[in-house]
Structure formats: C-alpha cells, structure tokens
Amino acid sequence: MNNFTYLNPTKIHFGKGQIAQLAHEISPNARILITYGGGSVERNGVLAQVRSALKGFTCFEFGGIEPNPHFETMLKALEIVKAQDINFLLAVGGGSVIDGTKFLAAAARSTDDPWKIMLTHGTKIESALPLGCVLTLPATGSEMNGNAVVTRAETKDKLDLFSDRVRPVFSILDPETTYSLPPRQTANGVVDTFVHIVEQYMTYPVNGQVQDRFAEGLLLNLFEDGPQVLKYPTNYDLRANLMWTATMALNGTLNTGVPGDWATHMIGHELTGLYGLDHAQTLAIVLPAIWTFKQQQKREKLLQYASRVLDIHEGSEDERVEAAILKTRRFFESLGVPTTLSGYGLSESAIPAVANKLREHGMTALGERKDITPEAASAILHLAL
Amino acid sequence: MNNFTYLNPTKIHFGKGQIAQLAHEISPNARILITYGGGSVERNGVLAQVRSALKGFTCFEFGGIEPNPHFETMLKALEIVKAQDINFLLAVGGGSVIDGTKFLAAAARSTDDPWKIMLTHGTKIESALPLGCVLTLPATGSEMNGNAVVTRAETKDKLDLFSDRVRPVFSILDPETTYSLPPRQTANGVVDTFVHIVEQYMTYPVNGQVQDRFAEGLLLNLFEDGPQVLKYPTNYDLRANLMWTATMALNGTLNTGVPGDWATHMIGHELTGLYGLDHAQTLAIVLPAIWTFKQQQKREKLLQYASRVLDIHEGSEDERVEAAILKTRRFFESLGVPTTLSGYGLSESAIPAVANKLREHGMTALGERKDITPEAASAILHLAL
Numbered sequence: 001m002n003n004f005t006y007l008n009p010t011k012i013h014f015g016k017g018q019i020a021q022l023a024h025e026i027s028p029n030a031r032i033l034i035t036y037g038g039g040s041v042e043r044n045g046v047l048a049q050v051r052s053a054l055k056g057f058t059c060f061e062f063g064g065i066e067p068n069p070h071f072e073t074m075l076k077a078l079e080i081v082k083a084q085d086i087n088f089l090l091a092v093g094g095g096s097v098i099d100g101t102k103f104l105a106a107a108a109r110s111t112d113d114p115w116k117i118m119l120t121h122g123t124k125i126e127s128a129l130p131l132g133c134v135l136t137l138p139a140t141g142s143e144m145n146g147n148a149v150v151t152r153a154e155t156k157d158k159l160d161l162f163s164d165r166v167r168p169v170f171s172i173l174d175p176e177t178t179y180s181l182p183p184r185q186t187a188n189g190v191v192d193t194f195v196h197i198v199e200q201y202m203t204y205p206v207n208g209q210v211q212d213r214f215a216e217g218l219l220l221n222l223f224e225d226g227p228q229v230l231k232y233p234t235n236y237d238l239r240a241n242l243m244w245t246a247t248m249a250l251n252g253t254l255n256t257g258v259p260g261d262w263a264t265h266m267i268g269h270e271l272t273g274l275y276g277l278d279h280a281q282t283l284a285i286v287l288p289a290i291w292t293f294k295q296q297q298k299r300e301k302l303l304q305y306a307s308r309v310l311d312i313h314e315g316s317e318d319e320r321v322e323a324a325i326l327k328t329r330r331f332f333e334s335l336g337v338p339t340t341l342s343g344y345g346l347s348e349s350a351i352p353a354v355a356n357k358l359r360e361h362g363m364t365a366l367g368e369r370k371d372i373t374p375e376a377a378s379a380i381l382h383l384a385l
Numbered sequence: 386m387n388n389f390t391y392l393n394p395t396k397i398h399f400g401k402g403q404i405a406q407l408a409h410e411i412s413p414n415a416r417i418l419i420t421y422g423g424g425s426v427e428r429n430g431v432l433a434q435v436r437s438a439l440k441g442f443t444c445f446e447f448g449g450i451e452p453n454p455h456f457e458t459m460l461k462a463l464e465i466v467k468a469q470d471i472n473f474l475l476a477v478g479g480g481s482v483i484d485g486t487k488f489l490a491a492a493a494r495s496t497d498d499p500w501k502i503m504l505t506h507g508t509k510i511e512s513a514l515p516l517g518c519v520l521t522l523p524a525t526g527s528e529m530n531g532n533a534v535v536t537r538a539e540t541k542d543k544l545d546l547f548s549d550r551v552r553p554v555f556s557i558l559d560p561e562t563t564y565s566l567p568p569r570q571t572a573n574g575v576v577d578t579f580v581h582i583v584e585q586y587m588t589y590p591v592n593g594q595v596q597d598r599f600a601e602g603l604l605l606n607l608f609e610d611g612p613q614v615l616k617y618p619t620n621y622d623l624r625a626n627l628m629w630t631a632t633m634a635l636n637g638t639l640n641t642g643v644p645g646d647w648a649t650h651m652i653g654h655e656l657t658g659l660y661g662l663d664h665a666q667t668l669a670i671v672l673p674a675i676w677t678f679k680q681q682q683k684r685e686k687l688l689q690y691a692s693r694v695l696d697i698h699e700g701s702e703d704e705r706v707e708a709a710i711l712k713t714r715r716f717f718e719s720l721g722v723p724t725t726l727s728g729y730g731l732s733e734s735a736i737p738a739v740a741n742k743l744r745e746h747g748m749t750a751l752g753e754r755k756d757i758t759p760e761a762a763s764a765i766l767h768l769a770l
Contacts, residue, residue: 005398011390012391014388014391209609209626210606213602214602217602240642241593244593244641256629257400
C-alpha cells in the first residue's frame with residue numbers, strides 16, 4: 001500500500017426529512033445564494049422544502065445551471081454573489097449544480113480572471129465561500145469531495161479542479177428526493193458511480209485490501225440494486241443504498257494509498273465537450289474499450305474483479321478477462337446506456353477531434369501508468385465504434 | 386436504512402516515515418504533553434522518532450499509562466497539564482494511551498470532579514484540549530473516533546465516553562511501528578477489530594448494503610491477514626492492511642444508519658474490570674456465546690455472514706449458523722486467544738460478580754434489542770465456561 005493523507009471534513013445528514021437540518025447548519029446571519037438547475041427541484045418539491053427550512057433566513061436564488069455546468073452561466077451567478085454580498089452558497093441539485101457552485105465559491109474570492117481557476121485545476125485557490133449541498137441525484141460524489149468539472153461553452157473546453165477549499169461544509173442526502181428522477185438520469189448515475197469506483201480499483205495491485213474490498217462491495221451493490229431501482233424507483237432502501245454508494249465511491253475512501261486511472265473520465269470529458277453526450281454515456285463508451293486495450297496491464301485486477309465481483313471462476317485467464325469485460329458492457333446496456341459511439345449516432349469521423357482536444361488540454365499521458373497518449377486514445381475509441 | 390449524521394474530521398497520515406509530519410501538524414507555539422504507556426515506544430524507537438520530529442518544540446512527557454488506562458494515573462498527568470500550562474496533547478501508543486489522553490483532554494478543561502466525565506459517559510464535555518495521536522497498536526480505532534474507556538482501579542469500574550470534542554485532530558499511522566508488537570498484542574488487536582466490526586453488523590437487517598459490504602470486506606481481511614501477520618510480523622503490507630482495517634472498523638463508517646449491539650463489549654468490560662483479562666480476551670469469550678444465545682434473533686445476519694464471509698452454503702439454516710459460530714471461535718483460538726472462561730482459569734463462580742457489576746453500572750438492557758439483562762448475561766457466560 002502506498003502512503004497517503006486522508007481528511008474529509010464534510011458533515012452528512014442522510015435520510016428522510018433531513019432537509020429540515022438546514023436551519024441548524026447555516027448561520028441565521030448568513031446571506032445565502034441558493035443555486036439550482038433546470039427546474040426539476042421546483043417541480044418535485046425539493047426547493048419548496050429548502051425554502052421552508054430556511055424561512056426567516058436571507059436567501060437569494062439562481063436557477064438554470066445546466067448539465068456540465070457552463071462557465072458562462074456561473075459568471076452570471078457571480079454577479080449576484082457580488083451585488084448581494086452573498087456569504088454562503090447552497091447548491092440544490094445533482095453534481096452539475098454542485099460543481100458549478102464550487103467554481104462559484106472560488107471565483108467569488110478571486111480577484112483574477114475566473115477561468116484561470118479552471119486552467120490551473122484549482123491548485124491556486126486560496127480561499128472560497130463556504131457551501132452546503134442538498135443532493136438530488138446520486139452520481140458524481142461531488143457532495144463529499146473537493147472536485148468539480150466546468151465547461152466553457154464558447155470553446156467546448158471541459159476542465160476539472162481539485163481543492164480542499166471548495167469541499168462542502170455539509171451535505172444533505174434524502175433518498176426520497178431521487179424518486180422522481182427520469183430513468184435516464186438514474187441509469188447515468190449508476191454508470192457514473194460504477195466508473196468512479198473502477199477508476200480507483202482497476203489498475204495494478206498494491207495490496208490495499210481495505211480499498212479493494214470496499215470497491216468490490218460497492219460494485220456488488222450496483223450490480224444488485226442498479227437494475228432494481230429502474231423497476232422500483234420509489235423503493236426507499238434501493239434509493240438509499242444507491243445514494244450512499246455513490247457518495248462513498250468518490251469521497252476519498254477508495255483512493256487512499258492506491259493508484260488511480262481516470263483515463264476514461266478524461267477521454268469522456270472531450271466527448272461531452274465536443275458532441276454533447278451525457279457524462280455517463282461517454283464513460284460507458286470508453287471504459288470497456290480501455291479495459292480491452294489495456295487488458296495485459298490490468299490483468300491481475302481484471303481477474304480479481306472477475307472472481308470477487310462477478311463470480312467468474314471458469315476458463316483460462318484470457319477467457320475470464322473477456323467474460324468480465326463483456327459482463328460489464330452488458331450491465332451498462334441493461335440499464336439502457338449504450339456502450340458504443342454508434343449507439344449515439346457517432347462514427348469513426350468523431351475520433352480525430354477527441355485526440356486533438358486531449359492534446360490541446362495537455363492530456364497526453366493518461367492512465368495509472370501515464371502511457372495513454374492521444375494516439376492510444378484514438379485506438380481505444382476505435383474499439384468502441 | 387435508518388437516518389444518520391456522519392462527520393469525521395480527523396486527518397490521517399498513513400505510511401512509512403509519516404511521524405515526520407508531526408512538525409507540520411502542531412503549532413510551533415504549542416506547549417505539548419507527550420503521553421505514552423509502559424515504555425515499548427521507548428524501546429522500539431518510536432518515541433525517539435517523535436522527539437526528533439518535534440525538535441525545537443516545547444514538549445513535556447508523561448509515561449506509564451497502563452492497559453485499560455486508570456483514572457488514577459491520568460489524574461497524575463492532569464497535574465502536569467495544569468502545572469506546565471499544556472495546550473496540546475500527543476498520545477503515542479495504542480488505544481489505552483489514546484483513550485486515557487482523551488479523558489485527560491476533557492479533564493483539563495473541566496472544573497468539576499473529573500470522574501463525572503466518565504459517569505456521564507462524555508455527554509457533558511463542553512470543551513477539551515486538542516490532541517493528536519501516533520498509533521502503535523491497531524485495535525481500538527480510538528485514533529479516528531471520539532470514544533474512550535477508562536478504569537477506576539480503586540473500584541474496578543470500567544466506563545466509556547463518547548464525545549466529538551475529544552476526537553483527535555490528526556493521527557499518524559505508520560505500520561512499521563507495529564513490527565515489534567508481541568504476538569499476544571497483535572492477536573488481541575485482530576480480535577478487537579473483529580468484534581468492533583460485528584458489533585455493528587451482527588444484529589438484524591435494515592438493508593444497509595454499503596455498511597454490510599464494508600463490514601464483510603473488513604472481516605474477510607482479518608480472516609486472511611490475521612493468521613499471516615503472526616507468521617510474518619515484519620511484512621509491511623500485512624501490517625498496513627491490519628492497521629487500516631482496524632481504523633475503518635470503528636471510525637463511524639460501519640455504524641451509519643444501522644443498529645448496534647455492543648453487549649459483548651459491555652459484558653467484557655466487567656470481566657476486565659473484575660479479573661484483569663485483556664480487553665480482546667473478554668471479547669473472544671463473550672462473542673461466540675452471545676451469538677449462540679441470540680441465534681434466533683440474529684439469524685438473518687448470521688446466515689448472511691456464513692454465506693458472504695465464510696463461504697458456508699451447505700446444510701440447513703441451523704447447521705450453517707452453528708458452522709459460522711464454530712468457525713469464528715476457531716479463528717480466535719487459531720490466533721492464540723482462548724474463547725472460554727476456563728481458558729483463563731475462571732470458572733462458574735466468576736459469573737455472579739459480572740452480573741452484579743452490570744447492574745451497578747446500569748447495564749441492564751444490552752444488545753440491539755435492549756433485551757440482554759444481567760440475568761441473560763449470566764446465561765451467556767454459562768455458555769462460555
């Protein structure tokens with residue numbers, strides 16, 4: 001196991017009715033900006049619960065944050081933050097709303113060009129407004145980490161940041177808020193969570209057994225509960241297990257002392273930036289192709305995954321690896337998420353632009369061994385036609 | 386899954402050489418009291434590493450904290466804290482040193498009779514000195530939680546406290562510091578960790594799948610690595626996996642949203658208080674007996690444990706439950722930890738005093754269903770003769 005430092009100071013309130021905790025978590029003197037997305041929180045009553053919990057508090061609202069939150073949109077929110085002297089941000093929504101709000105928290109305390117926050121991947125953030133979250137879509141894990149991804153619509157650049165300064169002070173996770181999610185978003189959330197786990201697991205062994213067992217346990221939950229939740233979208237326990245699985249998948253627990261891959265995410269970001277695919281759709285395309293392309297280097301962990309998660313014990317090593325990749329691909333497809341470019345109307349001609357964007361963003365050495373070049377990414381995408 | 390609130394602000398530095406981080410984690414202006422136990426940290430060089438990391442800092446030292454730390458001993462440390470105007474405590478050792486130091490942290494800021502801190506189980510702690518830890522014995526999980534157990538030698542009372550105010554600010558976990566542990570302490574640590582996990586797992590199902598999978602993963606690690614580490618005490622990965630397993634077993638992750646048992650601990654505390662047995666020895670005696678006594682009420686989880694952890698799939702339900710309990714008992718015994726009273730020279734005559742102490746401490750309704758009375762505890766101990 002490698003050395004590591006772990007710290008996660010975000011407080012979680014989990015369960016039915018927990019939105020009422022807002023009144024205890026935010027200072028009565030705060031000037032709050034509530035941020036949200038396309039209006040689903042208005043329709044499903046979550047925003048009403050938030051307003052009710054914060055009755056008597058000084059609140060402003062900013063809606064309309066899109067999936068893959070736009071830099072341009074968050075600059076409009078920044079105007080309100082400055083004009084109204086906001087000192088607390090409350091993100092109500094899924095990962096996109098939370099990510100956009102994290103960027104906003106840093107931008108509010110920056111005197112420089114705000115895009116530089118993204119160009120330097122958050123490393124230069126010295127201060128940020130405090131923020132809390134009411135999560136309504138389990139997927140990104142943003143509710144309990146310091147990560148965010150923001151897209152500049154004008155240039156189709158999708159960049160990430162990592163900073164302890166934008167970790168939520170608290171997050172409220174009420175599984176009932178996810179009952180009304182459309183099946184596509186629920187399925188995307190399962191795929192996104194799945195890929196977060198394996199980006200920290202499917203690399204090479206360093207004998208981090210706690211991390212491996214935890215990752216395998218979360219994957220087993222997704223295989224069991226993912227298909228079920230699409231059938232029973234208002235089953236509390238299914239929603240609760242998926243919500244807590246998604247949070248634990250990316251809150252720093254799994255990546256302690258182990259290598260990380262993240263090539264699937266980086267290549268996927270370019271597909272979203274260029275062609276507007278959902279984040280999870282891009283992951284479903286890239287992941288099985290990377291596993292196929294890198295099956296020699298990932299062999300030991302692919303075999304461990306086959307045995308411990310998928311109960312595949314028969315056949316040669318090659319056969320077990322192949323079966324594991326196929327079973328993963330079929331799992332994504334069973335959730336209604338295609339795993340090929342053609343499944344989204346894209347062909348070979350879509351690939352060169354992805355390689356160019358990777359080059360442009362300096363993503364020239366991806367994966368746990370830093371050996372996935374833009375050329376290798378092209379070859380990987382050719383396995384996903 | 387039940388509602389829960391989770392917060393764990395302790396920072397962990399894990400790995401080889403991490404004791405050097407002390408200089409970055411403590412203010413140069415601090416007046417530090419370093420607390421430790423019977424001198425093993427002097428002999429194995431850990432204290433020298435600590436002193437070296439804190440060269441130039443204002444440090445005082447207090448050694449001699451015994452296993453099951455005594456209230457009376459910690460009062461002597463309290464005199465130093467007051468006389469030297471100490472404002473930071475650094476516990477260097479295992480759970481007993483850390484637990485005693487947590488009590489000290491609270492006592493230093495209390496104006497009342499310090500024993501009241503224990504009589505009220507930490508619920509009245511309003512303030513405490515900040516403390517950090519250098520862990521040298523993986524077992525109690527005290528390095529990443531707000532729990533402590535302190536014994537009043539004079540009256541043989543062993544009481545626990547729970548308070549967020551005594552959570553360590555940071556803990557340093559260097560697996561190399563555990564290489565020199567005697568086999569008995571290593572084995573005790575494995576048993577202690579095991580029982581911490583099942584106190585939060587072997588109850589009744591509430592469909593907390595993350596918690597169940599994590600608990601099962603940690604148990605699998607103990608079954609695999611526990612016997613190995615006794616053979617290869619200087620194997621880094623084995624020591625590292627056991628150390629991180631012990632911390633994760635009791636840092637608040639496993640008990641989110643699920644019922645807890647803790648009867649084994651409460652009965653075990655009385656056995657230690659009365660007869661001086663090691664904490665883990667008492668757990669090894671009580672646990673299999675409680676599982677046998679409560680096998681109807683714990684049936685669903687016993688069967689889940691048999692299947693997912695022990696790979697027991699054959700036979701009737703009764704047979705699988707019996708096999709699971711037997712396999713657990715044999716596991717403890719294989720580590721050199723007897724699982725009967727007679728294994729420690731105690732007989733039936735030892736039991737009434739335990740029941741009396743439980744009554745005296747108000748422990749009259751133990752277990753996840755609060756139905757283990759002192760009479761039931763007697764019956765349980767009769768299954769462990």
